[in-house]
Amino acid sequence: MKEELNSSSLDYVEELYLEYLQDPNSLDSEWQEYFKNYIADSQTKSFSANFEASSIFNPPAKAVGSSQSATDLQYKIGMLIRNFRTRGHIMAKLDPLGLIVNQTPQELKLEHYGFDENDFDRIVESGTMSGYSLKEVYERLKETYCRSIGVQFMHIDDYEVRDWLQKRMENSLNRLELNHEQQLRILAKLTEAVVFEEFLQKKYVGVKSFSLTGSESLIPLLDLAIEQAAEQGVVEVVLGMAHRGRLNVLSNIIKKPTRQIFREFDDADAQAYIGRGDVKYHLGYSQDITSQVGTKVHMSLSFNPSHLEFITPVVNGRVRAKQDRLKDKKRQKVLAIAIHGDAAFIGEGVVQETLNLSELEAYRISGTLHVVLNNQIGFTTTPEQSRSSFYATDIAKMLQSPIFHVNGE
Template identity: 50%
Template sequence: MTPAEAFGGQNLAFVEDLYYRFLEDPSSVDPEWREVFEPMRREAPAARRFDPPAPRSIFDPAPTSGGNGAALDHADLQLQDRIDRLANRFRGRGHMAARLDPLDRPRPGTTELDPATHGLSEADMSKPCYSELVGTKMAVGQVIRRMRNTYCRYIGVEYLHVDDVEARDWLQQRMESTENRRVLSRHERLRILTKLIEAETFEQFVRRKYLGAKSFSLEGGESLIPLLDLAIEQAANQGIREVVIGMAHRGRLSVLSNICHKPPREIFREFDDSHSDRLWGRGDVKYHMGYRSKHVTSTGKPIDLRLAFNPSHLEFVSPVVVGRCRARQDRSGDHDRRHVMPILLHGDSAFAGQGVTQETLNMSELPGYEVGGSLHVIVNNQIGFTTPPESARSCQYATDVAYLLKVPIFHVNGEHPESVAQVVQLAMDFRDRFRRDVFIDMYCYRRHGHNEGDEPSFTQPKMYDAIRNRATVVQSYVEHLVAPEVGIGQDEVEQITQDRLDFLEEEFAAAREDAPEPEPEPVSWPWDQYQGGKDKDCPRAETKVPAERLSELLVKSTEFPEDFKILKKLERILEQRREMAAGERPLDWAAGEILAYATLLTEGAPVRISGQDCGRGTFSHRHAVLHDVTDENEYRPLDHLAEDQATFEVYDSPLTEQAVLGFEYGYSLDRPQSLTIWEAQFGDFANGA
């Protein structure tokens, strides 16, 4: 550590101790430090005082000029050390005191955030401090208030584990400079309110019209709708052209209607089952259905939205969605991963409990599976069917499994939409800047049971007594908006609500009419060029290849640069393939496989294969990737068959079956012109997948 680096808040106690040692015996410190301390001793030999250079402000990042002329004595340094230690506790543990639960149930808390724990008394609150927190003097009490506002209001942030120093400093500056609060315009607040009203009126309308029907309502978590709306708006502004969403059943109908623009009449028809003939071959429950649509943001930017179909197996859709996004990126040449983004919605119990979660996260920064970062949103109902968190996981937060990625985790109270807006902006900016996954853990509740016919009070009587007596998210936000200092009128709120109710009534009436369904706006779909149906109706593909061409390709698959040194055993294997090409040896399985890939590649069909050890092949048969014995560089002969050939990708996957298979399945859905292969390392490994 150099002297210049040491003059920071956390190091001041160290510098002070070093200075005292210098005063007692100059030879006891390094010569570099003696050069720093000697002028100080000459200028103030009796007082043992020095004026440190002004540090960079966190709340006001512009550097200030040195010290304001105020020398710091030993007591000042002690005070600064204590406030700096407390400030770092707020950064690391402030989330423990944040008001995250909309039901206001007590949290364990921590004494680490108590000023007294760090030796700060009430008498210190009015004293000026000079630390890394500020570039000018500020009262100790004011610093503590700002840290509490930043880390302990309705947002709790875990970010000190982030392994990228630049990312960690960027987050800290962004949050502390604004006290973690987003300043919203009147227009932005009305937009948030409108999306909340859309969410609430849709759920209440469905419950009223289809009493007792299962819809897996979003009530209690309505802030998810403005959250997604804000994320998609920001994504479009950052250059994203396509968003693929994966989610389970909870709130799915609301997302279909209010985010993906599926006409409510189509959803109502599914409740009525009045046109089941039109769904021939697509039979599934309504809260598993997918959708595609075009969306235009408030700033006029177009963006394609796709909601993936969902299986009943929770979390299994996540790797499928990520695979779809990677395929769309590869198909369009988006190798910087800038134009397609996954949004993955999770339930708290499923995210913590399903092993495929960890598998998917582990893949997210690997070369064969990265997509430039996913936005993860945990819709945290604080319950799984009837199972409370203390019985559902061995950790504090549902998101603790995400620690393995070393990225920020934002916990937010879903009953405070403007706090939700702040974390969406931070999360999306982080993803855009650092190209990594990011997590929003939105605390909310489930107003009804697991489904609308379930009685949750059998197992959570106190929780549901509090929920039944609680105002809705819309009601509490309206109360905030109509306050004089905000100035949105009650009449505006009523008009937005009435307009939405009128729209739903019109859609409900249209659903009962025996009229053709409106044609959805066309969205590009990679399978449009392919024809399905009975075999006799499908065109026959010509698959024969001349023997001379096969021999030529097999020889090319064994070639590598002269200065590339491979293992002697491998040289013999490749020599045997050349003998096969010459007709001197029968073809084996590996040669046949290589030829299948080579003919596809030279005809313009991409090939992608992933799985454990698939580059070499578990049984040393494939050798699609050659390794130099001197420097372990890699060479893939199938990349060098022809100048205009398609891409050949082979990736050794992590030791997982479920997520990799899901990823490759998703990849195949959105890149049908590619041969996409998942290879189980051994046949029985397919069992877990």
């Protein structure tokens, strides 16, 4: 009898079902057996769905043993890549002392996305990672963003800037290709910086000094930056910095004669500086140097007061004046470099004021290269007691500028 039923018989079957619910014995044995085995639900007594409801907030579980679909795989890989660009700096090895042990964020783990070994060899099609397997993509992301250089740039609103940075870093794994001559130059500059500090410590025992020890890599960094600027047409560089490392910069970057620096250490002209304290750390100097490409670059380290950060707006003002005098409307011929301590950069309000003014038409100089030396202690204060932000440079995210965190060792 049931074989003769079709969709038009639904009303008839529903009526029989209701009768079955009221009195199963009112139906013949064949219908009783049918409803008992296939329809009647002793718990719900309804025709409700026999599967668990799902939605975008409660997605169905992945079947055991099934692999990710191509669309699902690409979507999750896109999220993985974006999270590395945003959060990869958390995993970067930035502390030479090993005092900070960073935990890997969940969103940077493959298991967070449900990937397993079956997915590792699948090919990715996503921008700079196209053509690589999932396993290779994961390793490349860690090499780019989690090695000894951490990068914060996803706060930049301009897509073209972000895209340029992504391609530049991810295609090279954030490594700079240096030829043999460049490597020797870096070694020479690093050696000069170390020898200078060691000589001062041995020659002037017990004399108050603001050493660059531990951050000697600042010297080759400045040297390479100035050389690169010269190649791009910069004719003047104005630097500003506080006390730490100042003499090293004067000697090895500005080329101030070391004889003159040591004479100031000896207080040979003490009577001329009575009441001026550690005067040698306040003095500036200017000099013309010749770059490797043969161009003349005028170098100037600004005179500095005892205040740690007042020199930063002074440097910007000097650069703006020089640009105006050179009729440099594109503001590409004079470079500003400001060197800070980490505690002063986040702790002094003048830094925020300078950053805030920097993009206004009346103050714009087309950017400043800021170098923050992380001492891991601000005079006598540890980082966790001196700032609420994770990094001392977090204040710089108010501008559309990338921030690179570099392990100086």
